[in-house]
Structures are given as C-alpha cells and as structure tokens.
Amino acid sequence: MTDQTTPEIELSEAQASEFWTGKRKQRFWRSIQAILIVLAAFVMLVPIIWIFLASFKSHVEVYQLRLFFTPTLENYGTVFEEPYNLGAKLYNSTIVAFVTVAFAIPIATMAAYSFSRFRLKFETTILVVILATQFVPAVVIILPFFIMFRDLGLLDTRIGLIMVNLAIVMPFAIWMIKGFIDGIPMDTEEAAMVDGSSRLQVIKNIVLPMAAPGLVTASIFCFILAWNEFLFALFLTNRDAVTLPIGLALFRGEEGDLWNLLSAAGIIIMAPMFVLALAIRKYFVQGMTMGAVR
Amino acid sequence: MAEIRLKNLTKRWGDFIGVDDQSLDIHDEEFLVLLGPSGCGKTTTMRMIAGLEDPTAGEIWIGDRMVNDDLPKDRDVAMVFQNYGLYPHMTIYDNIAYPLKVRGTPKADIKPRVERAAEQVELTEFLHRKPKALSGGQRQRVALARAIVRTPKVFLMDEPLSNLDAKLRVTMRAELKHLSRALQITTVYVTHDQIEAMTLADRVAVMRHGIIQQLGTPDDIYNDPANMFVAGFIGSPAMNLINGSVQSGMFITTGGTKLVGIGGPDRESAILGVRADDMSVHDAGEGDIDVTIYAFENTGESTLLTVQWGKQRVIARGDRHLRKEQDDVVGIKLNPDHLYLFDPESGDRIRMGGA
Numbered sequence: 001m002t003d004q005t006t007p008e009i010e011l012s013e014a015q016a017s018e019f020w021t022g023k024r025k026q027r028f029w030r031s032i033q034a035i036l037i038v039l040a041a042f043v044m045l046v047p048i049i050w051i052f053l054a055s056f057k058s059h060v061e062v063y064q065l066r067l068f069f070t071p072t073l074e075n076y077g078t079v080f081e082e083p084y085n086l087g088a089k090l091y092n093s094t095i096v097a098f099v100t101v102a103f104a105i106p107i108a109t110m111a112a113y114s115f116s117r118f119r120l121k122f123e124t125t126i127l128v129v130i131l132a133t134q135f136v137p138a139v140v141i142i143l144p145f146f147i148m149f150r151d152l153g154l155l156d157t158r159i160g161l162i163m164v165n166l167a168i169v170m171p172f173a174i175w176m177i178k179g180f181i182d183g184i185p186m187d188t189e190e191a192a193m194v195d196g197s198s199r200l201q202v203i204k205n206i207v208l209p210m211a212a213p214g215l216v217t218a219s220i221f222c223f224i225l226a227w228n229e230f231l232f233a234l235f236l237t238n239r240d241a242v243t244l245p246i247g248l249a250l251f252r253g254e255e256g257d258l259w260n261l262l263s264a265a266g267i268i269i270m271a272p273m274f275v276l277a278l279a280i281r282k283y284f285v286q287g288m289t290m291g292a293v294r
Numbered sequence: 295m296a297e298i299r300l301k302n303l304t305k306r307w308g309d310f311i312g313v314d315d316q317s318l319d320i321h322d323e324e325f326l327v328l329l330g331p332s333g334c335g336k337t338t339t340m341r342m343i344a345g346l347e348d349p350t351a352g353e354i355w356i357g358d359r360m361v362n363d364d365l366p367k368d369r370d371v372a373m374v375f376q377n378y379g380l381y382p383h384m385t386i387y388d389n390i391a392y393p394l395k396v397r398g399t400p401k402a403d404i405k406p407r408v409e410r411a412a413e414q415v416e417l418t419e420f421l422h423r424k425p426k427a428l429s430g431g432q433r434q435r436v437a438l439a440r441a442i443v444r445t446p447k448v449f450l451m452d453e454p455l456s457n458l459d460a461k462l463r464v465t466m467r468a469e470l471k472h473l474s475r476a477l478q479i480t481t482v483y484v485t486h487d488q489i490e491a492m493t494l495a496d497r498v499a500v501m502r503h504g505i506i507q508q509l510g511t512p513d514d515i516y517n518d519p520a521n522m523f524v525a526g527f528i529g530s531p532a533m534n535l536i537n538g539s540v541q542s543g544m545f546i547t548t549g550g551t552k553l554v555g556i557g558g559p560d561r562e563s564a565i566l567g568v569r570a571d572d573m574s575v576h577d578a579g580e581g582d583i584d585v586t587i588y589a590f591e592n593t594g595e596s597t598l599l600t601v602q603w604g605k606q607r608v609i610a611r612g613d614r615h616l617r618k619e620q621d622d623v624v625g626i627k628l629n630p631d632h633l634y635l636f637d638p639e640s641g642d643r644i645r646m647g648g649a
Contacts, residue, residue, distance in 0.1 A: 190346050191379030193366040194450075195393040195440065205396070209383045 048270070055263035062259045075264035086265055089247035093269075095158055096243060097226040100165040104222050105215060108173035113203060115174070116181040117189075127178075130171045138231045149236055156237045164232045169222040176221065180214025181207060216283045220276055227272065244269045296357035296447040296480055297322045298343060303352035305338050305504075312338040314504035315352070321496075325474050325481045329491040330501035331527070336484045337452055339501070343482060344450050345369050356447055367396075372441035373450040376457060378433045380425040380440075386412070387421040390439045397444070411443040414473065431462045438470075442477060449474075449481040455490060467493060488528045492516065500524045517632070522641035525567045525634055531598065534573075534608045536566040537638070545635075547604040554582055554628055556635065564644065567634035573610040574627045575599060575618075581625025590618045601626065 054062050056071035079086040114120065115127060145164065146155070154160030184207060192202045208215070230245040237246065248265055251258040298320040305312040313335040320326045328336035341347040343354055345366035354361050361369050372393070373379075381389050388395075391408045399407075412418045415435040425433055434454060441449060454470070455463045471494055474481055485491055491498045492512045500507045500515060500523070508520040519525035525533045538547040540561040545554040547566075554566070578584050585601040585608075592598075597612040601624070610626055618624060635644040 185377060185379070187375045187377045187379035188381060190344075190366070191373065191375055191437075191440075192381070192392070192396075193346070194344055194369075194371060194373040196367045196397040198365070198367060201396060205392075206381060210381075212383075 051263040051266045053263075054259055055267045057260050057263075059258065059260050062263075075260045076268075079261055079265050079268070084247070084250050084261065084265075086244070086247055086268065089242050089244045090268065092158060092161075092241050093227060093244040096161045096165060096241075097223050099158075099162050100169060100226040101219050101222050103162070104166055104169045104173050105177075105219050108170055108218065109177050109208075109211075109215065111170075111174045112177035112181055113207065116178050117186075127175075130174060134168070134171050142231065142235050145232065146235055154236075156239060156241050158241045160236055161229075161233060161241055161243070164236065165226040165229055168229065168232075169225050172225070173218045173222050176218040177211065177214055180211045180218075184210050213283045216280055220280055223276070224273060227269075297324075297355075298448060298480060298482065299353075299355040300339070300343075301353040301355070303339065303342060303354065304350045305335070305342060305347065306350045311504050313342070313349075316504070316506050317352075318499060318506065318509070320480060320482060323478045323480055325483065325494060325496045327483045327485060327491040327495035327498045328501060329485055329488060329498050329527070330507075331486055334501040335504035336486075336501050338504075340450050340452055340482055340484050343369075343448070344371055344373050369448075370446050371448040371450055372444060372446040374434075374437045374441050374452065374454045376453040378425075378437040378457075380433060380436055382425050384424070385421065386417060386423055386425065386428070386436050389425065389436055390417075390421075390443050393440060393444050407443055408439075411439040414442060415439045415469075430458055431466060434458060434466060438473070442473070445479070447480065449477075449479050451481065451483045453485055454483075456485070456487070463490075470494060489530065492528070500527060519567075519634065519643065521643055522565060522567065522636040525636070525643075529569055531570050531609045531611075533567045533569050533634070535636070536568070536603065536606055536608065538564060538566060540564050540635070545633075547606070554633070555630070556633055558635070558644070561644075563638050565636040565638050567636060568608075568628055569632065570598065570609045570611040572629040572632040573608075574629070575610055575612040575616060576625040576627055578623040578625050581627040584623050584625050587618055587620055587622045587624060590620060590622075592617075599624070 053067075055075055056073070057069055058072060058074070061069050078084065115123065120126070149155045149160050152160075154163070188210070189202050189206055192206045193199075197205060228245060229243070233241075233243045233246050234249075237243070244265070248262060248269075251262040251265065298318075300316060300318040300320075302315050302317055303313055304315050316335075316339070318339075328339055330336045338347060342349050343356075345361065345364060345368075349362065356369060356371070381392065384392070387408055390411055391404050394404045394407060408421075409418065412421055415438050417432065417435055417439060420428060420432060420436075425436065428436065434457070437454065441451075451470075455466050458466060467490060474494070483490075483494060492515075495512055497509060497511055498515050499509045502523050508515060508524045510518070515524060515528050519528065519533075522535065526535060536545075536547055538545050540546070540556065540558060542560065543555060543557045545556050545564070545566050556566070574581070583603070585603050587599055588602050588607055589600040590597065591600070592614075594614070596614045597616045597618075599610045599612055599618065600607050601610060603626075608626075612618075636642065637644055
C-alpha cells in the first residue's frame with residue numbers, strides 16, 4: 001500500500017506544478033485577450049462617445065477638447081425646431097422602416113419557406129439572382145429609379161421610399177430566413193402533417209414558432225438597413241419624405257458644420273438601434289449563430 | 295381499424311428505382327414489419343402510405359378508400375419517426391395533444407385523452423416539460439403517446455428504436471409489443487434490425503432493391519427463407535453460406551472433399567446454407583467433418599466457434615459450457631433437416647427433394 005501511495009503523491013505534485021503553469025499561461029492569454037477587446041471597443045466607441053459628448057455641448061465648446069463642460073440639452077431642442085424640423089424626418093424614418101419590415105418579413109418568410117421546402121425549377125439560379133441584385137452599386141440604378149419615380153409621381157413620397165427599401169431588404173431577409181427554415185427538421189413538419197395539419201397549419205403552428213429567433217433577427221436586420229438607408233433617400237426625396245440620415249445634411253450650412261446639432265441628431269438616429277440591440281441581443285446572437293451553422 | 299392494400303406500387307426518382315412495382319396486402323390489426331438494409335425501399339413504402347411521398351405508379355388503399363390523392367392529414371394514420379419529430383417549442387402535453395387540437399377535438403375531451411396516453415407510456419410526470427429536457431427513450435415515448443392519443447386507422451413506425459441505446463431498445467421493444475397487442479391497430483413498422491422484425495411482427499416483408507423478397511411469418515422467414523438474401527439477412531450470427539457443388543447426393547465444398555449428404559440432382563455449383571444453431575459441436579472424428587477452430591468466443595448464454603472449413607470460415611454455436619482453444623480440432627455435425635441449398639447465380643433457393 002505505502003509503496004503505491006508514495007509515487008502517487010509525487011505524481012500529483014508534478015501534475016500540480018504543471019497545472020499551475022498551465023493556469024498561469026491561461027491567465028496571461030486571458031489578459032491579452034481582454035486588452036485587445038478593450039482596444040477594439042475603444043476604437044469603435046470613440047466616435048460615438050465624442051458625438052454623445054458633443055451633443056450636450058454648446059457650439060463653441062465643441063471645438064474645445066475638454067472633458068469637463070456644462071452639459072446642455074439645448075441641442076436636442078434646437079434640432080426639432082425650424083428650420084431643422086427633425087421631428088418630421090424622425091416620423092418619416094419611423095414610418096418607412098416599420099412599414100418596410102412589416103411587408104418584408106411576411107413576404108420573405110413565404111418565399112424562404114418555398115425555397116427551403118419545395119424543389120423549384122432553376123431554384124439555385126433564382127436564389128443567386130435575388131442576392132445578386134444587391135451586388136449592383138446603388139449609384140448605377142439611381143437614375144432609372146429617379147426617372148421612373150418622377151413619371152409615377154412617387155418622388156418625395158414615403159410610399160416610394162418604402163418600395164425602394166423593400167427592394168433592398170428583401171434579398172437579405174429571404175436568405176436569412178431560408179437559413180433558419182432549413183434548420184427545422186423535415187421530420188417535425190411531416191409529423192405535424194400526419195398528425196392532421198394542413199400545410200398552412202404546419203407553417204403557423206410549427207415553422208413560425210420554431211423560426212421565431214430567425215424572424216426576429218431578420219426583422220431587426222431589415223429595420224437597421226431601412227433606418228440607415230441614405231443614398232436612395234437622398235436622391236428620391238427633397239422635402240416631404242426626407243428621412244433622418246438626409247436630415248443630417250441640413251446641419252452643414254453657411255455657418256459651417258454645426259457639430260453640436262449634428263451630434264444631437266446623430267444620437268437620435270442611433271438611439272433606437274441601441275435600444276433594439278439591447279432588447280433582442282439574446283435572439284440576435286442565437287439567430288446569427290444558428291443561421292451560420294446550418 | 296383497417297387493412298392496407300398496396301397495388302403495383304412504384305416510386306422512381308429519375309432513373310433511380312425506390313420501390314419497384316410491389317403489391318402487398320396488410321391485414322386488419324396486423325403488425326407488419328418491412329425489413330431490409332438501408333436503401334431497400336422500406337421507408338419509401340411507408341412514406342407513401344403516410345402520404346409524405348407520392349407514388350410514381352400504383353394504388354394505395356386504406357380500408358375501402360383509395361388514398362393516393364389524399365393529403366397525409368386526411369389518411370387517418372399516426373406515425374412515429376426515427377428522430378421522433380417532436381415539436382421542440384411545445385411542452386410534452388402540447389406535443390401529445392397536438393393531433394387532437396389540430397383536428398378540432400373539443401377541449402374537454404383533450405385533457406383526459408392526453409393523460410391516458412401519457413399514462414400508457416409512463417410519461418405522466420413529464421407533461422409540463424419541453425422535449426429538450428427529456429432523454430432519448432422518453433422522447434421516443436412522447437412520439438408514441440402522440441401516435442396513440444387518437445385512434446387512427448393505421449400506425450406507421452419508421453425505425454422508432456434505432457436512436458436508442460442497446461439496453462433501452464430491448465425494453466422499448468417489449469413495451470411496443472405489449473402496446474400493439476393492447477391497441478389492436480394495423481401497424482406497419484420499418485426496421486433494418488432483424489431481431490426487432492422477428493420479435494414484433496405478425497408478418498415480415500423482407501425487402502431489397504425496392505422488391506419484396508419474401509413475405510411471411512417470422513417463423514417462415516427464419517426457417518424457410520425464399521432466397522439467399524433473406525437467409526443471410528435474418529438470424530444472428532448470419533446464416534453460413536458455403537460454396538461448393540452437389541455430386542451424387544453429396545455436397546462438396548469448393549475447398550476440398552468435405553462431404554455432407556443432402557440428396558437431389560448433381561449441380562456444378564451450389565451454395566449450402568446452414569445456421570450456426572443447426573450445427574452441433576463434437577469431439578474430433580465424431581462429427582460429419584473435422585475442422586480447426588479459428589476463434590472461440592464465449593457470449594455467456596452460448597459459445598460461438600468460428601472454424602476453418604476448407605477455404606471458408608463458418609460459425610457454429612456450441613453449448614454454453616463448452617470450452618475450446620484456438621487451433622483445437624473439433625467435429626461438426628450438420629442437422630440434415632435444416633440445410634438450405636441456393637443457386638449461386640440467382641440466389642434462389644433450390645428446394646431439396648424430401649427435406
């Protein structure tokens with residue numbers, strides 16, 4: 001017994017020292033990792049922090065790189081007043097983004113389900129072409145859009161913008177949602193069919209609930225795309241249907257760049273993104289990884 | 295309660311033939327097993343009965359109704375899938391209740407029926423859980439409960455036990471058998487496991503390459519195989535198939551001069567089939583032939599002797615108390631009542647005169 005126990009202790013000591021070097025090594029890399037993450041976060045966050053601070057500064061203070069200043073909410077009032085009138089733009093952006101998502105997601109879901117579950121003629125071709133439409137630089141097609149919209153009387157209307165945004169977000173939505181539906185086992189759907197469901201009941205009772213994280217992810221992605229869309233809104237609107245990103249341009253005037261006002265408007269544009277991101281962070285990560293794996 | 299009739303059923307995908315012009319009558323309340331290796335068309339046949347696959351040609355009758363054009367939901371069948379096909383976003387209760395809910399069963403009826411089904415498969419305490427929180431065997435039972443919660447005309451089971459571990463499989467097999475006797479509903483059961491087929495079936499249809507090789511009771515299939523494929527597929531260890539020829543009533547192995555009397559006309563080449571259980575092990579010189587032991591295995595309930603027989607190896611089963619060593623010489627005696635002769639070209643059984 002004793003003969004056997006002694007070497008065991010030695011062994012465990014050897015293991016222990018190895019264990020500690022291993023742990024120390026691990027700790028070293030952990031800290032390197034942490035430093036890199038902080039660095040990356042810093043690089044990404046600096047402009048946002050700058051804008052955030054600037055939005056509470058007066059016009060004069062913006063140009064002074066001081067960390068301590070008397071914060072003011074004045075900018076947030078000014079941007080909603082004439083001549084900037086950001087409220088109307090906020091309204092336009094909200095309507096355009098929400099209506100775009102409200103139409104895009106149901107239509108994209110139906111398309112994605114069909115692509116995922118039925119074998120169609122030229123299926124791959126169609127799928128690739130759908131995505132390829134987004135590889136065309138927007139600047140190239142903006143003129144035909146302008147002329148078409150002018151003839152149809154859609155220039156400077158929210159409906160026009162919604163249509164353009166739908167064209168932009170649909171391909172991504174279809175591809176994303178298809179990824180999620182592909183991940184739902186066929187067995188589950190077939191079980192539901194044998195259990196007595198029609199195809200529509202299968203979609204309603206089985207597919208939609210199971211694809212919910214994906215639908216949320218796709219909705220948010222589309223919302224962000226529509227919310228931030230700049231180029232088409234710039235060319236196709238001028239007064240009534242102007243959206244927030246275009247509204248930013250208003251603050252470049254004869255007095256130069258009004259950075260304090262620009263910043264306040266910028267924060268107003270970003271705020272919903274932050275709120276959304278926080279609210280659905282869990283779904284978003286789950287959705288992104290699920291789509292990626294399958 | 296219904297019988298199933300398949301008439302000249304065919305399924306083709308392009309040039310690939312899944313099921314080739316097969317007809318099959320499944321009796322009311324019968325437990326029929328479709329048995330075969332993967333890709334033999336057994337699952338395709340079942341999926342066509344369920345309506346999940348459209349036949350290329352032929353007719354499917356359930357009871358007195360041709361169901362070819364009926365959607366799965368209108369065929370009044372219940373199916374258990376290999377991967378269970380549970381609804382992961384619903385609780386076990388809702389999983390089991392789904393077939394009732396979706397068919398518009400009155401709410402008051404649903405609860406007692408779900409509880410009864412859960413009781414039958416011993417799941418009562420798990421009803422509030424989600425499938426993710428259950429083990430494989432429990433999930434399998436949920437799938438079963440979902441099938442028996444209604445009283446369908448037909449049960450379809452697609453390799454329901456193949457995802458379970460070996461021990462659980464044996465337990466679930468017995469539960470399935472008990473349940474099917476109690477419910478008395480026509481059942482089609484697909485498996486590649488010949489023991490499941492033997493133990494569960496009233497009748498077995500052995501399939502290969504989309505063709506039913508033999509249809510019969512487990513006894514028929516085991517003791518009277520129609521061809522070499524069925525003979526080799528059923529039984530564990532597999533039936534020994536020995537190459538040789540028949541000369542003046544004696545079977546002579548390709549390797550040499552070993553003789554076994556079987557009768558019948560001369561044949562230049564033939565394959566002799568004999569099960570491990572139909573060979574008895576004796577001391578050297580006391581059997582039909584003497585052979586050398588290649589490997590000796592003790593499985594506990596019996597012993598398996600792999601012996602060198604001419605150029606081939608053959609497995610014989612010995613008494614569980616038998617102890618031999620590798621390279622020992624033993625005598626093997628064949629049971630003349632259970633020898634099978636096959637045509638090596640076609641694989642067809644050659645029926646022997648009196649035997």
